[in-house]
Amino acid sequence: xxxxxxxxxxxxxxxxxxxxxxxxxxxxxxxxxxxxxxxxxxxxxxxxxxxxxxxxxxxxxxxxxxxxxxxxxxxxxxxxxxxxxxxxxxxxxxxxxxxxxxxxxxxxxxxxxxxxxxxxxxxxxxxxxxxxxxxxxxxxxxxxxxxxxxxxxxxxxxxxxxxxxxxxxxxxxxxxxxxxxxxxxxxxxxxxxxxxxxxxxxxxxxxxxxxxxxxxxxxxxxxxxxxxxxxxxxxxxxxxxxxxxxxxxxxxxxxxxxxxxxxxxxxxxxxxxxxxxxxxxxxxxxxxxxxxxxxxxxxxxxxxxxxxxxxxxxxxxxxxxxxxxxxxxxxxxxxxxxxxxxxxxxxxxxxxxxxxxxxxxxxxxxxxxxxxxxxxxxxxxxxxxxxxxxxxxxxxxxxxxxxxxxxxxxxxxxxxxxxxxxxxxxxxxxxxxxx
Numbered sequence: 001x002x003x004x005x006x007x008x009x010x011x012x013x014x015x016x017x018x019x020x021x022x023x024x025x026x027x028x029x030x031x032x033x034x035x036x037x038x039x040x041x042x043x044x045x046x047x048x049x050x051x052x053x054x055x056x057x058x059x060x061x062x063x064x065x066x067x068x069x070x071x072x073x074x075x076x077x078x079x080x081x082x083x084x085x086x087x088x089x090x091x092x093x094x095x096x097x098x099x100x101x102x103x104x105x106x107x108x109x110x111x112x113x114x115x116x117x118x119x120x121x122x123x124x125x126x127x128x129x130x131x132x133x134x135x136x137x138x139x140x141x142x143x144x145x146x147x148x149x150x151x152x153x154x155x156x157x158x159x160x161x162x163x164x165x166x167x168x169x170x171x172x173x174x175x176x177x178x179x180x181x182x183x184x185x186x187x188x189x190x191x192x193x194x195x196x197x198x199x200x201x202x203x204x205x206x207x208x209x210x211x212x213x214x215x216x217x218x219x220x221x222x223x224x225x226x227x228x229x230x231x232x233x234x235x236x237x238x239x240x241x242x243x244x245x246x247x248x249x250x251x252x253x254x255x256x257x258x259x260x261x262x263x264x265x266x267x268x269x270x271x272x273x274x275x276x277x278x279x280x281x282x283x284x285x286x287x288x289x290x291x292x293x294x295x296x297x298x299x300x301x302x303x304x305x306x307x308x309x310x311x312x313x314x315x316x317x318x319x320x321x322x323x324x325x326x327x328x329x330x331x332x333x334x335x336x337x338x339x340x341x342x343x344x345x346x347x348x349x350x351x352x353x354x355x356x357x358x359x360x361x362x363x364x365x366x367x368x369x370x371x372x373x374x375x376x377x378x379x380x381x382x383x384x385x386x387x388x389x390x391x392x393x394x395x396x397x398x399x400x401x402x403x404x405x406x407x408x409x410x411x412x413x414x415x416x417x418x419x420x421x422x423x424x425x426x427x428x429x430x431x432x433x434x435x
Contacts, residue, residue: 131155303392
């Protein structure tokens with residue numbers, strides 16, 4: 001039985017401690033999706049499976065996973081009502097292990113990697129790295145999916161000493177093919193290979209492992225997330241872009257009452273374009289909506305009255321690089337969520353959705369800011385324009401201001417995530433968005 005009343009309200013401190021735990025438990029999209037699924041199950045939501053028939057009831061919560069790395073959660077209050085949606089993404093730029101990854105040279109065991117997404121590469125050097133992801137193995141005569149997480153530091157990408165590269169501090173470029181393979185071990189007399197290493201890890205969870213068939217593995221920084229700053233002003237962590245928004249969306253979904261239809265979608269593959277079966281440009285959301293509202297006329301009516309908030313981190317103005325911002329649009333950390341605007345539809349915000357979001361912030365007593373990129377610079381994008389164009393739903397792009405986006409360790413304000421959750425909770429509860 002799903003819950004029909006909101007969970008106990010958290011304080012900012014409680015919220016941030018829960019956030020840190022979620023970030024630590026979610027080194028990959030697979031782990032993030034599993035973490036969210038477990039939280040939803042604990043809150044009384046029921047998991048649905050795409051290859052089974054759905055029997056849905058009103059005043060009940062459900063969730064669906066696809067590819068183990070994307071998730072949709074919905075509270076169905078009244079099927080005749082419009083829908084409130086929040087969207088985020090589960091993936092982050094990182095180093096992904098290649099299929100034939102084993103490397104050995106000069107006595108060291110290394111793994112070949114690809115760069116996933118638009119990663120900031122320099123911060124990956126000299127970090128204590130671990131490995132996590134999904135493995136498909138043959139177990140008991142069947143192909144089984146197994147999540148793995150080594151948890152401890154097992155690798156590093158050592159920097160080249162400045163004595164051997166005197167120009168290192170003068171605009172050094174990084175060759176991802178030759179300079180990024182992490183070092184895992186001294187090769188020694190005994191050969192090492194990834195397949196054997198994975199066999200041992202999978203065997204810790206399952207008996208009768210016959211073979212490793214394939215994997216999707218990602219290196220990640222083992223330094224745990226933390227509240228830092230002289231007055232604890234900041235959150236420092238890997239994957240704030242965009243697990244921060246996933247957590248905000250999840251908490252607002254569970255904190256809000258059950259009066260409105262509310263949906264959270266957290267998609268994989270945003271950092272590489274969203275064009276996949278489980279990405280925002282794929283059919284996942286549309287197919288779920290079609291199964292809930294099978295009648296085209298009814299579904300189109302519902303969508304016409306609905307709104308989506310696309311939550312993805314925004315660029316806070318960096319005190320050492322203020323020239324990289326438009327002089328009137330430099331968001332500050334801990335000064336409230338940011339409305340993201342772009343004339344060329346890199347963000348989906350329009351004047352209507354912006355006005356609604358500003359009213360929601362005013363209702364909740366939360367400050368808000370605006371971001372427009374410099375006219376002489378390119379602008380990133382989000383799942384917002386993709387979802388708006390695929391589904392045809394009014395959408396706004398917003399986010400928490402952040403430093404170091406796409407670095408191995410990013411920085412956000414310790415107040416902004418909690419404040420945005422308050423706004424999104426109100427979004428999920430308010431009867432009419434235009435009143």
